[in-house]
Amino acid sequence: MKRILALLLALVMAFALVSCGGNSNDQTTDDTATNDTATTDDAATDDTAAADDATTEDTAEDTASTDLSGSVSTNGSTSMESVMAALIESFNQTYPDVTISYDATGSGAGITAATDGTADFGLSSRELHEDETGLTGHVVALDGIAMIVNTANTVEDLSLEQIAGLFSGEITNWSEVGGPDQPVTIIGREAGSGTRDGFESIVGVEDVCVYDQELTSTGAVIAAVAANEYAIGYASLSAVSDEVKTITVDGVAPSEETVKDGTYAIQRPFLMVTNDSATLSEAAQAFLDYCLSPEVADIIANAGAIQP
Numbered sequence: 001m002k003r004i005l006a007l008l009l010a011l012v013m014a015f016a017l018v019s020c021g022g023n024s025n026d027q028t029t030d031d032t033a034t035n036d037t038a039t040t041d042d043a044a045t046d047d048t049a050a051a052d053d054a055t056t057e058d059t060a061e062d063t064a065s066t067d068l069s070g071s072v073s074t075n076g077s078t079s080m081e082s083v084m085a086a087l088i089e090s091f092n093q094t095y096p097d098v099t100i101s102y103d104a105t106g107s108g109a110g111i112t113a114a115t116d117g118t119a120d121f122g123l124s125s126r127e128l129h130e131d132e133t134g135l136t137g138h139v140v141a142l143d144g145i146a147m148i149v150n151t152a153n154t155v156e157d158l159s160l161e162q163i164a165g166l167f168s169g170e171i172t173n174w175s176e177v178g179g180p181d182q183p184v185t186i187i188g189r190e191a192g193s194g195t196r197d198g199f200e201s202i203v204g205v206e207d208v209c210v211y212d213q214e215l216t217s218t219g220a221v222i223a224a225v226a227a228n229e230y231a232i233g234y235a236s237l238s239a240v241s242d243e244v245k246t247i248t249v250d251g252v253a254p255s256e257e258t259v260k261d262g263t264y265a266i267q268r269p270f271l272m273v274t275n276d277s278a279t280l281s282e283a284a285q286a287f288l289d290y291c292l293s294p295e296v297a298d299i300i301a302n303a304g305a306i307q308p
Contacts, residue, residue, distance in 0.1 A: 067097075068095045068097065068098060068282065068283060068286060069095075069097035069098060069283065070097075070098055070099075070281055070282065070283035070284075071098070071099045071100070071101070071283070072098060072099070072100045072101070072120050072121070072281070072283050072284045072287050073100075073101050073103075073118075073119045073120050073121070074100065074101065074102045074103070074110075074119060074120065074121045074122075074123055074272070075102075075103040075105055075109065075110045075113040075114075075118070075119035075121070075122060075123065076103075076104075076105060076106065076107050076109060076110015076111065076113065076119075076121075076122045076123030076124055076194075076273075077104075077106065077107045077110055077123040077124055077125040077194045077195075077270070078104040078105075078106060078193075078195075078216075078217045078218050078219075079125040079143065079194060079195050079218050079235075079236035079238065079239060079270070080123045080125055080140075080141075080236075080270050081102070081104055081218075081239070082238050082239060082303040082304055082305075083140065083141055083238060083270060083300055083303045083304075083305050084102050084123065085102070085303070086299050086300070086302065086303040087140075087290070087291050087296060087299060087300075087303075088100045088102065090290075090296065090299050091287055091290050091291075095283070095286065098283045098286070098287070100287060102123075103119075104217070106190070106192050106193050106194065106216070107122075107123070107124040107125050107126055107192070107193060107194025107195075107197065108191075108192030108193070108194070109192065110122035110123045110124055110273065111124055111128070111132055111135070111273055114135055114273040114274060114275050115132070115134070115135065115275060117275060117278060120274075120280060120281070120284040121272045121273060121274060121284070121288070122135075122271075122272075122273035122274075123270075123271070123272060123273070124137060124194050124270075124271040124273050125143065125194030125195055125198060125236065125268055125269075125270055125271075126194040126195075126197040126198045126201075126268055126269075126271075127198075127268070127269060127271075128271070128273070134275065134276050134277060135273050135274065135275060135276060136273070136274050136276055137269070137271035137272075137273050138271060138272045138273070138274065138288065138291075138292060139269045139270070139271060139308050140270050140271065140272050140291050140292065140300070140307075141269070141270040141300045141305035141306060141307055141308065142259050142260065142267060142268075142269055142270070142305065142306045142307075142308050143236050143237055143238055143259070143267065143268060143269070143270055143304075143305045143306070144236075144237035144254035144255070144258070144259040144264050144266065144267045145195060145198055145199050145202070145234050145235070145236065145237065145254075145266040145267060145268060146234065146235055146236070146237045146240045146246045146254045146266075147163060147232065147233075147234055147246065147247050147249060147266070148221075148222065148225050148232070148233050148234065148235055148240060148244040148245065148246055148247070149225065149231065149232050149244065149245050149247055150225055150226065150228060150229045150230070150231060150244065150245065151226075151242075151243075151244060151245045152229045153174070153179060153180075153229065153230070153232075153245060154178075154179055154180065155174065155177060155178055155179040155247060156247055156248065157247055157248040157249070157250075157251060158177060158247055158248075158249060159249070159250050160203060160204075160249060160250060160265060160266075162177050163203055163249070164203050164204055164205050166184055166186065166232060167186055167188070167200075167203065167205050167209045167210070168205050168208045168209065168210065169186075169208075169210035171184065172184055174230060180230075182229075182230045183230060184230060184231075184232060185212045185213075185228050185230050185231040185232070186209070186210060186211050186212050186213075186231075186232060186233075187211065187212060187213045187215065187221055187224045187225055187228075187231050187232065187233035188209065188211045188213070188214055188215070188221065188233060188234065189214065189215060189216070189218075189221060189234075190214045190215065190216050191214070193216075194268070195218060195234065195235070195236060195268075198266075198267075198268035199234045199266065202265065202266050202267075202268070203266065212231075218235050218236050218239045219239065221233045221234070221235050222235050222239065222240065222241065222243055222244055223243070225244050226243040226244050234266075236304075237254045237255075237259070237304060237305070238303055238304030238305045239304065240304075249264065249265055249266055250265065252264050252265070254266070254267075256301060256306045259306050260306050260308075269308070270305060272288060272291060274288070294307075
């Protein structure tokens with residue numbers, strides 16, 4: 001009998017231990033599940049916070065773009081018209097509330113506007129002269145000055161020496177440079193033009209040019225040459241069209257490659273000129289930074305000029 005009771009007592013104790021073990025495992029499982037849920041909730045919270053931060057940063061950037069406003073004035077070179085128009089249009093896609101004006105008055109007038117503060121930027125298609133002090137010329141692009149003749153003219157190439165002879169009046173007939181036996185008509189820009197200044201200084205004919213026509217814009221020079229079979233003129237490479245024929249200079253044609261590598265001799269910079277004593281507005285500074293940035297290289301190239 002005692003053996004039976006001892007056996008029963010052992011069975012009861014064994015059952016009790018199993019039950020306790022089961023409860024312990026259940027508790028462990030419950031604790032693990034709770035911890036996993038908490039971890040998942042924390043991760044979800046972190047992800048949400050990160051997403052919110054990213055959204056906030058994006059919104060801030062968008063706001064910064066759209067909040068910039070104001071007016072910017074540019075004044076000067078007619079040769080820079082295509083380049084400036086393209087840059088202004090592209091800039092306004094990001095900053096639509098910034099109004100940028102462009103007055104095509106010529107390089108000399110543009111430099112004067114920067115000097116006296118009537119424009120944020122003077123536009124010059126030539127280097128600043130030594131006496132034009134207190135100014136900084138920011139090089140936006142390089143431009144070739146193309147020598148242009150009528151499409152019917154048979155002359156294909158001229159040396160710098162021949163060009164100097166033509167524009168100084170030493171050569172007066174096309175037959176002297178391999179063309180038809182006809183008098184040469186010399187067409188150029190007005191005094192104060194950056195294109196004229198650049199051309200004359202490079203060719204070496206300052207103050208000795210003999211012009212039959214002096215015109216006030218690049219477009220007018222191109223139109224005049226297109227209308228006269230025996231005319232020759234010069235124009236910004238960025239503005240030249242198939243209305244006229246571009247001739248080579250010492251065997252080198254003006255192009256992006258030859259201007260950039262320096263093999264084409266008649267070239268000049270496009271400058272945005274600022275007054276050293278004036279502080280640009282936020283909008284004007286943003287526009288200048290944009291015009292000088294690498295991202296506008298294709299825009300300048302499509303306008304016919306070359307980013308330096």
